[in-house]
Amino acid sequence: MTDIPGNISIRSSGxxxxxxxxxxxxxKGILVREGLRYLHQRERFISSLVRxxxxxxxxxxxxxxxxxxxxxxxxxxxxxxxxxxxxGLCGMILLFSGMQSxxxxxxxxxxxxxRTLLVSPFPRWFLLMSKLLAGVAVSIVQVYAxxxxxxxxxxxxxxxxxxxxxPALFIAGMMLGALGMLLSSMIKQLENFAGIxxxxxxPMYFASSALYPLWRVQEASPLLxxxxxxNPFTYAVELVRFAFYxxxxxxxxxxxxxxxxxxxxxxxxxxDPSRGLVIKKQEGGNN
Amino acid sequence: xRHHMCLLAAAAALPFLAQPGWANMVxxxxxxxxxxxxVDSTSMEVVKTIEVGQRPRGITISPDGKIVYVCASDxxxxxxxxxxxxxxxxxxxxxxxxxxxxxxxxxxxxxxxNENDNLVTVINVETRAVVAEIPVGVEPEGMGVxxxxxxxxxxxxxxxxxxxxxxxxxxxxxxxxVDSRPRYAQFKPDGSEVWVxxxxxxxxxVIDNKTRAVKHKITFDIQGLRSEQIQPVGIRxxxxxxxxxxxxxxxxxxxVINAETYEVEKYVLVGQRVWQLAFMxxxxxxIxxxxxxxxxxxxxxxxxxxxxxxxxGQLPWGVAVAxx
Numbered sequence: 291m292t293d294i295p296g297n298i299s300i301r302s303s304g305x306x307x308x309x310x311x312x313x314x315x316x317x318k319g320i321l322v323r324e325g326l327r328y329l330h331q332r333e334r335f336i337s338s339l340v341r342x343x344x345x346x347x348x349x350x351x352x353x354x355x356x357x358x359x360x361x362x363x364x365x366x367x368x369x370x371x372x373x374x375x376x377x378g379l380c381g382m383i384l385l386f387s388g389m390q391s392x393x394x395x396x397x398x399x400x401x402x403x404x405r406t407l408l409v410s411p412f413p414r415w416f417l418l419m420s421k422l423l424a425g426v427a428v429s430i431v432q433v434y435a436x437x438x439x440x441x442x443x444x445x446x447x448x449x450x451x452x453x454x455x456x457p458a459l460f461i462a463g464m465m466l467g468a469l470g471m472l473l474s475s476m477i478k479q480l481e482n483f484a485g486i487x488x489x490x491x492x493p494m495y496f497a498s499s500a501l502y503p504l505w506r507v508q509e510a511s512p513l514l515x516x517x518x519x520x521n522p523f524t525y526a527v528e529l530v531r532f533a534f535y536x537x538x539x540x541x542x543x544x545x546x547x548x549x550x551x552x553x554x555x556x557x558x559x560x561x562d563p564s565r566g567l568v569i570k571k572q573e574g575g576n577n
Numbered sequence: 578x579r580h581h582m583c584l585l586a587a588a589a590a591l592p593f594l595a596q597p598g599w600a601n602m603v604x605x606x607x608x609x610x611x612x613x614x615x616v617d618s619t620s621m622e623v624v625k626t627i628e629v630g631q632r633p634r635g636i637t638i639s640p641d642g643k644i645v646y647v648c649a650s651d652x653x654x655x656x657x658x659x660x661x662x663x664x665x666x667x668x669x670x671x672x673x674x675x676x677x678x679x680x681x682x683x684x685x686x687x688x689x690x691n692e693n694d695n696l697v698t699v700i701n702v703e704t705r706a707v708v709a710e711i712p713v714g715v716e717p718e719g720m721g722v723x724x725x726x727x728x729x730x731x732x733x734x735x736x737x738x739x740x741x742x743x744x745x746x747x748x749x750x751x752x753x754x755v756d757s758r759p760r761y762a763q764f765k766p767d768g769s770e771v772w773v774x775x776x777x778x779x780x781x782x783v784i785d786n787k788t789r790a791v792k793h794k795i796t797f798d799i800q801g802l803r804s805e806q807i808q809p810v811g812i813r814x815x816x817x818x819x820x821x822x823x824x825x826x827x828x829x830x831x832x833v834i835n836a837e838t839y840e841v842e843k844y845v846l847v848g849q850r851v852w853q854l855a856f857m858x859x860x861x862x863x864i865x866x867x868x869x870x871x872x873x874x875x876x877x878x879x880x881x882x883x884x885x886x887x888x889x890g891q892l893p894w895g896v897a898v899a900x901x
Contacts, residue, residue, distance in 0.1 A: 361886055367846075367847070367875075367883040367884065367886040368846050368883065
């Protein structure tokens with residue numbers, strides 16, 4: 291499947307001759323490749339489910355008495371802690387998935403597979419966007435698999451919420467995927483990426499409204515509260531949380547859309563598929 | 578012709594338009610706030626607060642929905658509120674420290690539990706006079722009346738008994754021992770059973786009204802909660818007798834029970850220290866008062882999911898819903 295973009299490049303020459311059909315074929319190729327890759331990596335599917343489920347079953351179980359006694363929008367009544375953290379856990383899936391698909395881009399680059407993309411005559415922005423869309427599609431499937439299991443655990447949102455939250459998940463997924471892409475463009479090697487995972491994923495996840503309502507964070511530490519407010523992940527989680535109850539949190543929507551555009555623009559500008567190779571060659575030459 | 582029809586339609590709609598705000602009002606007694614909060618059940622919003630006597634607890638409404646009766650415990654009186662004006666229009670001689678009462682199905686007699694005097698006071702609502710005083714166990718609280726009005730049940734917190742009282746003779750006919758600190762008594766709509774909650778015992782005893790013996794004890798178990806946090810208080814049984822709701826105090830939950838099998842089907846999360854309950858007249862919603870979180874929660878009885886919690890006054894205790 292990896293050679294789909296390559297095949298297209300053989301058939302066509304030059305950007306200008308591509309019509310929408312060719313673009314769609316390219317997009318489909320990248321989507322199918324990403325989907326197949328995901329299906330073949332069973333561990334990845336299982337681990338993407340196990341992570342939030344552990345939080346739901348173990349972490350939240352211990353906290354259910356501590357929280358669940360305050361009513362904040364969009365909730366109309368008291369909710370269990372499990373219900374509160376579910377949107378945060380959806381965000382967590384998107385965050386990990388966004389980082390993981392960009393991890394695969396670093397891997398591709400290191401392994402040389404990225405050259406296939408490199409020789410493709412499609413514009414780079416389109417290839418990146420297709421890759422981003424494919425990553426988001428896969429992560430949304432993961433989110434729904436998680437919500438399906440959570441439903442049996444008694445964590446239920448209004449039935450319409452499961453549909454209404456889809457656009458919110460999509461926008462949030464795009465933002466986090468684009469962030470992952472931007473980060474992957476800034477690092478040189480796979481080993482460095484692991485470090486960034488630690489410095490990006492965990493701070494983003496913990497310093498947000500995913501685990502605790504912001505009023506509670508504010509009570510504990512005004513500084514942490516400010517950090518949470520500066521964290522785009524907070525807005526992604528709130529966007530998803532409100533969508534579950536059929537409401538639009540306009541500030542979150544604006545912030546998430548804004549950051550999505552910035553990250554995508556940054557990724558397109560900064561992304562150079564050959565950089566890893568070039569550096570390696572330079573390093574080899576120097577030696 | 579069309580104009581005439583429009584006028585007729587408008588005239589017919591007038592009585593409904595005149596008092597839409599008073600339909601199915603919910604009256605909540607605020608023990609610490611010394612007030613009654615009036616909540617519109619349609620919009621689920623507070624529409625009015627009525628100042629009443631000190632420490633209002635037990636609350637009920639006349640069958641025609643015109644008068645709300647409130648136990649002003651620390652004022653040793655029962656106050657009557659006109660629901661159309663929201664004004665206190667009279668008091669009843671309840672005896673000292675009235676906590677909870679029950680109105681006879683015909684709305685003519687009020688049976689009041691006097692916690693400190695170990696008495697049940699019987700009051701004729703029309704003449705506003707005490708008809709009888711019935712000595713019962715220590716610290717009487719819960720009051721239930723049979724659907725035919727012939728029997729009342731009083732529970733005494735310290736004696737741990739449910740006293741069955743004949744309303745024609747005002748004599749205790751049976752005493753049934755239940756678990757520690759019985760709080761509330763509720764007859765099944767068909768009069769076959771009386772359910773009595775025991776706050777410290779953590780159980781609900783189902784008493785057969787014919788044999789006057791406990792035929793079943795319902796226990797509660799909520800994952801992650803210590804058993805002493807589960808303190809059953811208010812009970813309501815649906816009109817068809819199939820489902821019962823029990824407020825579980827500091828467990829912050831209302832238990833949903835299959836009233837035929839006595840199995841607990843679900844625990845509904847509500848506010849803190851849930852105390853009393855009331856059905857909406859159509860039975861589609863039940864309302865809980867959550868004392869420590871100062872709110873009431875509307876629960877959908879079809880799904881048994883909480884719909885909305887509404888902030889009322891300080892320490893909401895009891896709730897009554899207008900029948901019209």
